[in-house]
Amino acid sequence: MSSPSSATSSHTEQSSQSTDSPQAPSYRTSHARDITRPGFIAKLILMMLVNALGVYGIITAAFVQSWLIVALLVLLLVAVDFIYFSSRMLPAKYLIPGLVFLLIYQVFVMGYTGYVSFTNYGQGHNSTKADAISSIMMENKKRVDGAPTVNMAVVDDGGTLGLAVEDPDTHAVSVGFEDVPLHEVNAQVGSLGITSVEGYDVLAFADVAARQNDVVNLTVPVSDNPDDGYYVTTDGSKGYLAQPTFHYDEQADTMTNTATGVVYTADSDGFFTSPDGEHLTPGWRVFVGFDNYASMVVSPDLAVPFFKSLIWSFVFAFGSVITTFAFGLFLALTFADQRIKGRRVFQSLMILPYAFPGFLATLVWRGMLNERFGFVNEALLGWMPGANIPWLTDGTWAKVSILGVNLWLGFPYMFLVCLGALQSLPSDVMEAAKIDGAGALRTVWSVKLPLVLQSTVPLLISSFAFNFNNFSLIYMLTGGGPSYPGLSVPVGETDILISMVYKIAFDRGGQNFGLASAMSIVIFIVVGVISWLGFRKTRALEEL
Numbered sequence: 001m002s003s004p005s006s007a008t009s010s011h012t013e014q015s016s017q018s019t020d021s022p023q024a025p026s027y028r029t030s031h032a033r034d035i036t037r038p039g040f041i042a043k044l045i046l047m048m049l050v051n052a053l054g055v056y057g058i059i060t061a062a063f064v065q066s067w068l069i070v071a072l073l074v075l076l077l078v079a080v081d082f083i084y085f086s087s088r089m090l091p092a093k094y095l096i097p098g099l100v101f102l103l104i105y106q107v108f109v110m111g112y113t114g115y116v117s118f119t120n121y122g123q124g125h126n127s128t129k130a131d132a133i134s135s136i137m138m139e140n141k142k143r144v145d146g147a148p149t150v151n152m153a154v155v156d157d158g159g160t161l162g163l164a165v166e167d168p169d170t171h172a173v174s175v176g177f178e179d180v181p182l183h184e185v186n187a188q189v190g191s192l193g194i195t196s197v198e199g200y201d202v203l204a205f206a207d208v209a210a211r212q213n214d215v216v217n218l219t220v221p222v223s224d225n226p227d228d229g230y231y232v233t234t235d236g237s238k239g240y241l242a243q244p245t246f247h248y249d250e251q252a253d254t255m256t257n258t259a260t261g262v263v264y265t266a267d268s269d270g271f272f273t274s275p276d277g278e279h280l281t282p283g284w285r286v287f288v289g290f291d292n293y294a295s296m297v298v299s300p301d302l303a304v305p306f307f308k309s310l311i312w313s314f315v316f317a318f319g320s321v322i323t324t325f326a327f328g329l330f331l332a333l334t335f336a337d338q339r340i341k342g343r344r345v346f347q348s349l350m351i352l353p354y355a356f357p358g359f360l361a362t363l364v365w366r367g368m369l370n371e372r373f374g375f376v377n378e379a380l381l382g383w384m385p386g387a388n389i390p391w392l393t394d395g396t397w398a399k400v401s402i403l404g405v406n407l408w409l410g411f412p413y414m415f416l417v418c419l420g421a422l423q424s425l426p427s428d429v430m431e432a433a434k435i436d437g438a439g440a441l442r443t444v445w446s447v448k449l450p451l452v453l454q455s456t457v458p459l460l461i462s463s464f465a466f467n468f469n470n471f472s473l474i475y476m477l478t479g480g481g482p483s484y485p486g487l488s489v490p491v492g493e494t495d496i497l498i499s500m501v502y503k504i505a506f507d508r509g510g511q512n513f514g515l516a517s518a519m520s521i522v523i524f525i526v527v528g529v530i531s532w533l534g535f536r537k538t539r540a541l542e543e544l
Contacts, residue, residue: 047084051077072108076100110524117517120288123510125270129284136255136272136280137226137244138178138219144229147241153194154208154215154236156201161211163220163239164197165231175200176220176231193237208236246280255280292518305484305491306500306519312399313496313526317468320406321460327407328414329452333444336422347419354412362476365405366392395493398478402494406473410463417459421452461534465527469498497523 054077061069083089083096119125151166155175162177166189173187173194186198196202208215215236222228226244233239246264247256255264255272264272270283296306331350335343353361368375369391381387391401425448433443474480480495480503489510490503497519505516 043084047081050080054080072103076103113517113520116514117292117521118287118289119285119514120270120283120291121285121514121517122512124281125283125285127282127284129266129270132270132272132282132284133248133255134226135282137246137248138230140245141219141230141232141242142245142259144241144243149238149240150231151189151193152231152233152237152239153197154203154218154233155197156203157199161203161214161218162200163218163231163233164194164200164202165220165239166194173197176222178219178221181221181223182231203236205236288514292515293522295515296519296522301488302515305487305489305495308493309491309495309497309500312494313468313498316399316402316406316470316496317464319403320410320467320470321463323403323407324410324414324463325418325456325460327411328416329418329449331411331415332418332422333448336419350415351412353408354416358409359472359476361409362405362473365401365408366477369401392478393482395482398482398494402473402477405477406467406470409473410467414463417456418452421455422448424455425451457534457537461531464530464534468496468527468530469523470496471498471502474499475502497526 054073058070058073058077061067061073080096080100083092148168150168153164155162155164157177160177162175162180164173164175164185164187165182166173171189172184173189174182174184175197176182185200187194188196194202203211215233219230219232221230222241227247229241229243231239232242245257245259247258248254249256253266256262257264262274262278264274264278264280267273268286269288270286272280272283295302297303334340335347335350337343340346369377371377371388371390371393374391376391377388381389389397391397429447429451430443433447438446474494474496478492478494480490480492480499482494483490483492490507491500495503501516501519501523504510504512504519
């Protein structure tokens with residue numbers, strides 16, 4: 001049992017030790033040190049730039065009334081600020097950049113593509129119903145009876161053209177643009193007309209002549225009410241008031257031609273349609289459900305070429321993977337043999353096609369496979385009678401040509417992959433196979449190939465996904481041709497699904513973005529399922 005004096009001495013010693021030891025800095029002190037560090041200042045500047053970019057995106061999305069995008073941007077901005085200014089979110093600071101880019105460039109794009117696939121978005125249905133009404137009324141107008149010819153001038157506001165109009169009675173000048181009604185401004189009017197307008201550049205005669213097409217098509221609304229009419233110009237210096245020949249009845253949701261009396265009623269397809277089936281263009285975007293997906297399998301113009309392109313996409317992707325892998329593995333097995341002299345030189349030569357830009361190589365092959373003047377027919381097969389093989393103009397030969405050219409472009413990659421896999425094989429396994437009496441072919445088939453597949457199957461899956469969407473090869477070599485005769489969509493025999501999507505969305509297929517989006521979703525599902533099955537096979541190989 002300790003005495004009181006020893007307890008007092010121990011307490012005094014502990015107090016002395018606690019007094020001598022440095023105190024832990026307070027939160028305020030550490031926080032004050034943090035905000036003066038260069039790293040914190042750099043982070044603060046970067047976050048200011050991120051917030052400025054985010055606020056700009058929010059304002060832009062709000063201006064076009066994309067409220068879903070506004071909400072997503074606000075949530076992302078709040079999350080980023082909270083994470084990077086919190087001392088407890090260290091792992092998230094490294095994860096959030098990748099997650100943001102994943103949400104923007106993958107999830108959002110996939111979601112928006114899926115949304116568009118359920119609409120009729122495309123040529124003639126590009127915007128909203130209000131925009132369609134305004135466009136119909138602007139494109140169908142006539143001069144108001146008794147409307148005088150007035151002085152005008154073409155003004156430029158940062159590249160956007162508008163009209164300055166002089167009132168013939170008060171001589172006041174008003175300025176308007178296609179989406180901005182007339183509003184009065186300060187201007188100078190001389191004997192030659194309107195010479196200057198405050199806040200805008202007045203185009204000279206030479207500038208008006210240079211942009212004549214834009215000037216003639218200028219239409220400036222008098223007010224927000226389309227029935228009040230529009231001012232148009234004939235030569236940039238004179239013009240008149242015109243009124244639309246159509247009147248929109250908001251309650252009945254109809255457009256009436258004031259000249260003929262024909263009534264056009266809004267329908268579920270996004271058109272104003274007359275009783276005899278005539279449509280007013282443009283239309284507007286509407287929800288069409290699964291119509292785009294149904295069109296791919298039941299439309300007389302689309303179903304047959306769609307299924308043919310689907311089958312050819314699988315044949316092309318699987319054929320490309322199998323041929324390039326088989327040829328690359330054969331070359332790797334050959335040049336991995338230590339007995340071959342100069343094998344390093346040969347290995348370097350094998351990767352030359354891989355080093356050459358793919359699109360340039362495709363264009364070179366396109367010239368070489370020309371039926372009449374190509375190197376293949378003229379030089380290699382010229383000694384054969386009737387050797388003008390239609391490599392790119394016949395459907396079957398064009399498919400053979402595509403697989404051959406893709407073999408040339410793809411085997412160096414597979415050669416490198418297989419060569420690396422072979423060089424990493426354990427030597428004791430090879431020795432065991434040799435001791436067991438396995439021959440060269442048996443060793444390759446039962447030992448080397450399974451071990452190589454363990455490490456290359458994921459690469460073969462990615463190669464399949466790449467070739468399933470290998471747009472550049474098809475577009476550069478054959479353009480998808482030869483085309484199927486008598487179709488409304490410009491689809492050819494060598495089109496794979498992705499090149500068919502391009503033609504429907506951007507080429508001569510009518511810019512049908514809804515249908516193209518539906519086909520893109522089908523491509524995504526197909527590639528996703530094949531990848532999932534391939535990775536299951538990879539796990540099975542790992543158990544061997």
